Amino acid sequence: MNIKVLICDDDKLIRESLKILLPLDSEITVVSEACNGLEAIEICKNTKVDVALLDIRMPKVNGVEAVKKIVSETNTKCLILTTFDEEKYVNEALRYGAKGYILKNNSPEQIINAIKSVYNDTIVMNENILGKIRGNEVEPKISSGKFTEREVEIIKAIAEGLSNKEVGKKLFISDGTARNYITTILDKTGLEHRTQIAIQYLKGNI
Structure with missing residues (x-):
């Protein structure tokens, strides 16, 4: 496995530090860097990037808007790495398709593991970030009457952070x-991303 990573942060020291630390894991290669969201969007559109590591507050285009464009226009998966855990940023980033939201006070090993998890379609969030999600409403709400028993099992598995492969293994399905169940769940709810399914479950809306 060779995970191609983009580092996007307006702090040069952070970028340089991550460029040194991340490749210490043999499965990660830093393919590019950006100092604002606009640069990150262009790089992801023109370069093979598996995971974009994005700060929130940056000039020109912030991390939230960058996530929105990158997710909608490329196959790159986005992981927010920031010092800001304000509820607005968390909810917006996840609503636009970020697969993870972690803070810079994590250890290098934790950041590396988060990158690998996001690459494998597993949702990654710090515990305090989960607390903010549970305490705030994210629309649209999900009505439990919409789902079959199997679909609810799928939703719970997604909320545990399991990838499609892990969901299949747990529930003894392919x-x-x-994937078909997840597509059906998204259609029923009007949600756009499996991360949003997890958010709705964690908020007790199922």
Whole structure:
């Protein structure tokens, strides 16, 4: 496995530090860096990037807007790495498709593990970030009457941070069947990303 990572942060010291620390893991390669969201969007559109590591507050285009564009226009998966855990930033980033939201006070090992998890379609969030999600409403709400028992099992598995493959293994179904269930759940709710499914469950809306 060779995970191609983009580092996007307006702090040069942070970028340089991550460029040194991340490749210490043999499965990660830093392919590019950016100092604002606009640069990150262009790089992801023109370069093969598996995971974009994005700060929130940056000039020109912030991390939230960058996530929105990158997710909608490329196959790059986005992981927020920031010092800011304000509820607005958390909810907006996840609503636009970020697969993780972690803080810079994490250890290098934790950041590396988060990158790998996001690469494997697993949702990653610090515990205090989860607390903010549970305490705030994210629309649209999900009505439990909409789902079959199997679909609810899928939703719970997603909320545990399991990838499609792991969901299939846990529920003894194929990866393709798991994907089909997730597509049905998204259609029923009007949600756009599996991360949003997890948010709704964690908020007690199912």
